[in-house]
Amino acid sequence: MTWLIWRQHRTEVCVLGLLVGMFGVALLVLGEQAHALFPGGAARCAGETGVYEACVASFRRLDEEYGFIENLLAGFYLVPVVIGAFLGAPLLARELEDGTWQLAWTQAVPRMRWLAAKLAALAGVTVALTGMFTAVLTWFRQPFDAWEGRFQYDAFDVEGLVPVAYALFAFGVATAAGAILRRSLPAFGVAFGAFLAVRMSVAMLARPAYATPLTAMEPVPVGGPEEQAGPVPSSADWMIEHGYADATGRRLSWAEYYELEATANRAGTNLHQFLHTKGIQEFTVYHPADRFWTFQLIEAALFVAVAAILIGVVVWRVRRRMI
Amino acid sequence: MTATEFALRTDGLGKRYRKGWALRDCTLALPAGGVIALVGPNGAGKTTLLRLIVGLLAPSTGTVEVLGHDVTASTPQTLSRVGFLAQDHPLYKRFTVAEMLRFGRACNLRFDQGLAERRLAKLGIPLDRRAGTLSGGQQAQVALALALAKRPDLLVLDEPVASLDPLARHEFLQVLMGAVAEGGVTVLFSSHVVHELERVCDHLVVLNHGRVTLTGDIDTLLAEHRLLVGPRTTTDLDRAGTVVEAVHSDRHTTLLVRDGAIPAAPGWQARPIALEDLVLAYLRRPFEPSAAATSGAAA
Numbered sequence: 001m002t003w004l005i006w007r008q009h010r011t012e013v014c015v016l017g018l019l020v021g022m023f024g025v026a027l028l029v030l031g032e033q034a035h036a037l038f039p040g041g042a043a044r045c046a047g048e049t050g051v052y053e054a055c056v057a058s059f060r061r062l063d064e065e066y067g068f069i070e071n072l073l074a075g076f077y078l079v080p081v082v083i084g085a086f087l088g089a090p091l092l093a094r095e096l097e098d099g100t101w102q103l104a105w106t107q108a109v110p111r112m113r114w115l116a117a118k119l120a121a122l123a124g125v126t127v128a129l130t131g132m133f134t135a136v137l138t139w140f141r142q143p144f145d146a147w148e149g150r151f152q153y154d155a156f157d158v159e160g161l162v163p164v165a166y167a168l169f170a171f172g173v174a175t176a177a178g179a180i181l182r183r184s185l186p187a188f189g190v191a192f193g194a195f196l197a198v199r200m201s202v203a204m205l206a207r208p209a210y211a212t213p214l215t216a217m218e219p220v221p222v223g224g225p226e227e228q229a230g231p232v233p234s235s236a237d238w239m240i241e242h243g244y245a246d247a248t249g250r251r252l253s254w255a256e257y258y259e260l261e262a263t264a265n266r267a268g269t270n271l272h273q274f275l276h277t278k279g280i281q282e283f284t285v286y287h288p289a290d291r292f293w294t295f296q297l298i299e300a301a302l303f304v305a306v307a308a309i310l311i312g313v314v315v316w317r318v319r320r321r322m323i
Numbered sequence: 324m325t326a327t328e329f330a331l332r333t334d335g336l337g338k339r340y341r342k343g344w345a346l347r348d349c350t351l352a353l354p355a356g357g358v359i360a361l362v363g364p365n366g367a368g369k370t371t372l373l374r375l376i377v378g379l380l381a382p383s384t385g386t387v388e389v390l391g392h393d394v395t396a397s398t399p400q401t402l403s404r405v406g407f408l409a410q411d412h413p414l415y416k417r418f419t420v421a422e423m424l425r426f427g428r429a430c431n432l433r434f435d436q437g438l439a440e441r442r443l444a445k446l447g448i449p450l451d452r453r454a455g456t457l458s459g460g461q462q463a464q465v466a467l468a469l470a471l472a473k474r475p476d477l478l479v480l481d482e483p484v485a486s487l488d489p490l491a492r493h494e495f496l497q498v499l500m501g502a503v504a505e506g507g508v509t510v511l512f513s514s515h516v517v518h519e520l521e522r523v524c525d526h527l528v529v530l531n532h533g534r535v536t537l538t539g540d541i542d543t544l545l546a547e548h549r550l551l552v553g554p555r556t557t558t559d560l561d562r563a564g565t566v567v568e569a570v571h572s573d574r575h576t577t578l579l580v581r582d583g584a585i586p587a588a589p590g591w592q593a594r595p596i597a598l599e600d601l602v603l604a605y606l607r608r609p610f611e612p613s614a615a616a617t618s619g620a621a622a
Contacts, residue, residue, distance in 0.1 A: 001429065001430075003425065003429055004426055004429055004430065007418065007422060007426075008415070098413055098415075098416065099409055099410075099411060099413035100413045100414070100415055101379075102374075102379055102407065102409035102413060103407075103409065103413050103414070103415075103466075104430075105378075105379060106377050106378075106379065106402065106405065106406070106407035106409075107402065107403075107426075107427070107430035107431050107473070108399040108400075108402045108403035108430060108431045108432045108473075109399065109402075109430045110397045110398065110399060110402065111397065112397075320381060321378075321379065321380050321381035322381075
């Protein structure tokens, strides 16, 4: 079986391996230079003691010289779906479209053993390739994360555990779609579409609700935002919502806020002063930065669970001889 | 007859797809040894029956027993006793012929690589060619060599020669019959072409509209059936339900009867019937469940 799996899937594995290798090496080389901007390590610069002069200079250079790469990297949120769907789509679909399933399952290897070996091998390759790529990317982004936090979409979605879970999800969708549609290319397309739709809705709707967000509330300072007491929440935290509340803590609608603004303008007083005297407070709903790994675990578990269900459907169909 | 002397037994076998029944109430007992032809028009349910027999499909009703074992068990031992050559003889197109043989060796318990290599060498099929670049006849031969090298006790072939040109068809059947002559393997193959069957087959199963309409040993079937030709008449033809088909011309009536060759009535002439005509007569017959015929071969 090992030889057969390798012979049947070596093209995909080699192409993906080559791409991951190329991008990986490029990121390692560039990342080495970017890391060199921070002799003491980028993490120290984001310490609570505040940002030192040297750090500010380093971050500015990082942004100027490597910012474009960071922007490019955002596109790499597609890497898991490419790896997972590319390996999953042909697993059953190619056998079904060429009729070779009738050849494969009438040899002396029972079909469930055949399926288990294939699923294990290709899911393993999916995890290995995505894992390696994510490790390099996570390392590359360290200085950027120190500056911007890890909760932004261009960080959270390509770092840590979740990309591997995304890849397994894509692998599951592609395999199941291949079993049902019996064509590799449509299966790949379905996996791609499902990946984009599910990833986006989970990131925007489900992810903020993994834990109850914290709320920071403080009176509007007389001098406006520049005079704000401390960085709560800090830039590394994930801000969900921001707005104003009255002295009792009741949140104001934006219409009410604009009315206050208009009143201040009519009275000719400074807006911040006006708000301050009215007892208006500013609130921020946010997830603190240290929830990163909790959120990663929750989201990874979610996608792995869906992948497991999809693989379960495939196993069930093959077992019931519905193919 | 003990159970193991049957190559294949099915009992009340049926398969239902979303569109409806592809096969119903199929009860068969086919003897081991020799060649069995499964005949029927396109869409009669031949492929469904063969896939059920080799365990590729699960039956909706009934059971299949191949060489005394339930096929749904699918252990390596039961799988290795049955060879299957699917319609259009699928191969991994990007594998070389040698890699196809390696696939056979890797996935089977008693694969005879030397046997396959000798067969392919005799046919002049190079081992280093990719399967997809071979001609249709050569691909069929590679698939057959692969199935035979598995050394199955039952070899099932789905329309093996349907897509081949006459020369390739002849060569294919020659190799297949050579393998049968070497002994040890029961061959079951489907076909929608009836002629030539008499020459190569011992046993016949006719399938129409998802039901078995005739099954039996070919020699016995031919001995049991006769054509009776007499003056035109349209009344009281069916003597004890033995008339399979009645054809009326202007002056004559021709009856196909299954009467075990009892003497013909006066004024009627008895003639033997060719296998092809016999099969066609059964295929033309509208289906009546009670008339599903089985013959002496299984007795």
